[in-house]
Amino acid sequence: MPSFSYQALSETGRTVTGTLEADSAESAQRKLLSMGYIPVSITQGARPAGLSAWWAEKQVDLTKVKVKEIILFTKQFRTMMQAGISILDILRILEEQxxxxxxxxxxxxxxxDIKQGKTLFEAFSAHPKVFSNLYRNMVKAGEESGAxxxxLHRLIYxxxxxxxxxxxxxxxxxxPITVVIVLALAFYVLLTFVIPKFVGIFANAKIELPWPTVIAINMYNFFADYGYFVLVGVIAFIWGFIRVLKTERGRLVxxxxxxxxxxxxxxxxxxxxxxxxxxxxxxxxxxxxxxxILDILGGTIGNAAIALEFAQIKEQLKEGRGLAPPFRHTKHFTPMVINMVSVGEESGNLEEMLQAVANHYDDEVAYAVASLSAAINPILVLGLAGVVGFFALAIYMPMWDMTKMVK
Structure with a gap:
């Protein structure tokens, strides 16, 4: 089906541009009218009429929707629904605001899409890069249940x-990432700009160089002779690493x-x-x-190893087993989660048990984050002191020997 680029006026008089698929220009015009737009120009092809319109479309494509904007959008959507405003009016107001x-x-x-008879779930599903699988399925559940x-209130949470x-x-x-980057930059600057200034001086002094100076000079010579090869190798490694991570097996490992x-x-x-x-x-x-739920979790948990276990649990559930036994055969689920799932399934309070688990691990994550900072900071300080100390010794030890010779 051919693609048509258009410029049109909205109900508020605002100029809008975009592309849509239609059998003909007349069909594209009818679609625009059904969307509530007044067509100004319709051109077959992916490029909108005029450079400014094309650039405006590109700006929209390059714009990212942040999590905070999704939260605000969802809160406004929910508030207007509770006020009894129709879906079409809600979307129109949100578009304007x-x-x-x-x-x-x-x-x-x-x-x-809603005007053409699609469900709200189908309308959200047309934009998977903005609305996650979890988001879309929550909308579907709410639409089907009438609640x-x-x-949406739970989704916002x-x-x-x-x-x-x-x-x-x-x-x-x-x-820690910032400190590691600073360490790498300090190492590069000292090795590239500081050490070379002293190489000639030390060579002319004809003194026995200490081991820190020998190592520093050898590293400088290596990067001076093979620096471009090292750079190409690093770029190739990063490129290959990213390609591997995009594969299912690579991400899992x-x-x-x-x-x-x-x-x-x-x-x-x-x-x-x-x-x-x-x-x-x-x-x-x-x-x-x-x-x-297991399907949704597999796509939203954020870890391929744990997502694989959801698939295995799902297969065992299809065989007629309860929820707790498959969890006992997993590798990455903690004993607390397994036991709470078992108790919740037996007592019929699985939702309450899991909410208690979520609250507990929220506190655990907060404590672990604080412990992580406390554990890493001393290591980073030692690393920074080690780099600076190594180059200080590499420079000042031979200078001290030279001073003694002069005396």
């Missing part, structure tokens, strides 16, 4: 919860590796357990089946 260009366009496209505002956990972990990792790393492994495991328990509890309360 949104400051994010991509989210503004998405609201307009979703409005058009969409309540489901989940998004805010995950955003907070990720922000805490990123905040804890930000300092990488995620398993991080779960085994001391200090970091327990932190990531606890964060995954908190996410699992919170999502499972809320999805079950929203009326989603256990098999569907």
């Amino acid at each position: 949104s400051e994010n260009l991509k989210l503004k366009r998405i609201c307009g496209e979703m409005n058009a 969409l505002p309540e489901v 989940l998004i805010e919860h995950e955003h907070k956990v990720k922000a805490d972990i990123n905040s804890a990792l930000q300092y 990488w995620d398993r590796f991080w779960l085994r790393v001391p200090v970091f492994g327990p932190l990531f495991t606890k964060a995954a357990m908190a996410r699992f328990a919170a999502i499972f509890a809320i999805l079950q309360a929203s009326g989603v089946s256990v098999l569907a």
Whole structure:
């Protein structure tokens, strides 16, 4: 089906641009009218009419929708639904109020999809890069149960919860990453700009160089002779590493590796357990089946090794086993999660048990993040002192020997 680029006027008089698929220009015009737009120009092809319109479309495509914007969008959507405003009016209001260009366009496209008879779930599903699998399935559960505002309330909690956990972990990792980068830059500057200034002086002095100076000079000579090869090798390694991570097997090996790393492994495991328990509890309360929940968790847990275990649990559930036995044969789920799932399934309070697990591991993650910072900081300080101390010895030890010779 051919693609048509268009410029049109919205109901508020605002100029909108975009592309749509239609059988003909007349069909594209009818689609625009059904979306509530007044066509100004329609051109077959992916490039909108005029350079400015093309650039405006590119700006929309390059715009990212942040988590905070999704949270605000969902809160506004829920509030207006509770006030009794129709879906079409909600999307129109959100389109007018949104400051994010991509989210503004998405609201307009979703409005058009609803007008054409699609469900709200189908309208959200047309934008998987903005609305996650979890988000879309929560909307589906709320739409089917007729309790969409309540489901959206739970969804807001989940998004805010995950955003907070990720922000805490990123905040804890930000300092060590910054220090490592500074260490690398300091090493490069000292080796490239400082050591060369002293090489000639030390050579003319004809003194026996101490081992730190010999190592530093050899490293400088190596990078001077083979620096370009090293750079090409590093770039090739990074490129290959990224390509491997994009494969299913590569991602699985990488995620398993991080779960085994001391200090970091327990932190990531606890964060995954908190996410699992919170999502499972809320999805079950929203009326989603256990098999569907496991599918959703497999795509949202954020770790391929744990996601693989969800697939294995799902297969055992299809064989007629209960929920608790398959969890006992997993490798990465903690004893607390397994026992709470077992107790919750037997007592019929699985949702309450999992919510308790989520709250517990939220506290554990917060404590682990604080412990991580406390454990890493001394190591980073020693690393920084070691680099600076090594180059200080490499420079000042031979200078001290030269001073003694002069005396």
